[in-house]
Amino acid sequence: MSAPQSDFLKILTERGFIHQCSDLQGLDAKARAGELVAYVGYDCTAPSLHVGHLLSIMMLHWLQETGGKPITLMGGGTTQVGDPSGRDETRKLLTVEQIETNKQAIKQVFSRFLRFGPGGADAVMADNAEWLTPLNYIAFLRDVGRHFSVNRMLSMDSVRLRLEREQELSFIEFNYMILQAYDFVELNRRYGCILQMGGSDQWGNIVNGIDLGRRMGTPQLYALTCPLLTTASGAKMGKTAAGAVWLNGDMLSPYDYWQFWRNTEDADVGRFLKLFTTLPMDEIARLEALRGSEINEAKKRLATEATALLHGREVAEQAAETARKTFEQGSLSENLPTVAVPTAVLETGLGVLTAFGPDYAKLVPSISEARRQVKGGGLRVNDQPVTDERAVLSLKDLTAEGVIKLSFGRKRHVLLRAA
């Protein structure tokens, strides 16, 4: 297969976004011929997207950069049904209210990566609740359902795996692929969208959309998937101590987001720079070639660039500076997460365990956990290890800056400030 000619596919290829494509040459021709309209669908199962979704968002970003029109499709309708792809068990059905709340919370993040507006090349936000909710069951069965063969549906991975493992697959989930296929057709009719992108687990669903389009008379549609995101050591990516790596700032602070990227494994740095930053390829090649401890420079660059895309340049620089002071100088940074403690409490004396626990710094989830961590040497106050679990913090523990620095492990720090 010859190398793609269109800017869009050239970039995606050299940056490692492409896992599978239904017809790379055909799509390449379309991309060169004129404005390419493509969409990615996002379920509203959580109140924020996470790093796993970032890959597909970046694909939309590059699409717009190269003159195409991106559509972000909110799954306001499909989330009510539940996608069985890649899941062992039926997910709990969310209430319509929860879905709506999640949808609103998720929406905001896209504007960081895409320009929305009424113009031709502006990005569009759609919501499949708009056309799925009013569907009439009988009419839908006759218009759309008749194009689906149950024999073939049973052979789709999402269904087959459940059946093979003898795990329950409810009828409602069985319908998911039909709805997603219909979305593709609907978006083609409304916006002339001819390409659906997504994670590799979406391949089956996307291809169904292409087939349905052919039967229902749309122009040729295309599928393009990106690889599943894992770290070089094989772990599924996107977890920190605190849980998932959320994109919404109120669920994961920009500082923690920066830290997440800073802690990338050596072997992943080059790959992640290509996928999650917009740095030019020759710059990435230079960074990626760094060896030994020099690769830390590349990791900092990765962290700052990735954070800048999501939270803005200024916030990213600030996170970088906070990290530099904390880790490289070992000095205090005012920008570490801060918790206010009433002065009266410090006058009386605050037990260390309590200070680290859920009532104050929230570095550990319980007093018992704090106790265990003292035994294991994991807690420090003003950089001094806590050895006595009965120790008490008071006003004289305040540093010159007027704070008490609490640390859990090497990496997590919180400042207590008298208030």
Added chain:
RNA sequence: GGGGGAAUGUCCCGAGCGGCAAAGGGGGCGGACUGUAAAUCCGCUGGCUUACGCCUUCGUAGGUUCGAGUCCUACUUCCCCCA
């Protein structure tokens, strides 16, 4: 409809002759080593308490017992076989 099996520490898998805060993994967290990396080694992994200790946990609800994850009864859910 009939017969059989299963649900364990709310991250997962999984042992458990009536004395169990409950074996063992995985995962996670902490420590050492490093470069805020990987690999490796060590420790921890229900809540509360300065401490003796107290409290809450084995699908749900009752019962037997000094004492129940372990025995009995009913219920719920899932699986298998027969119809």
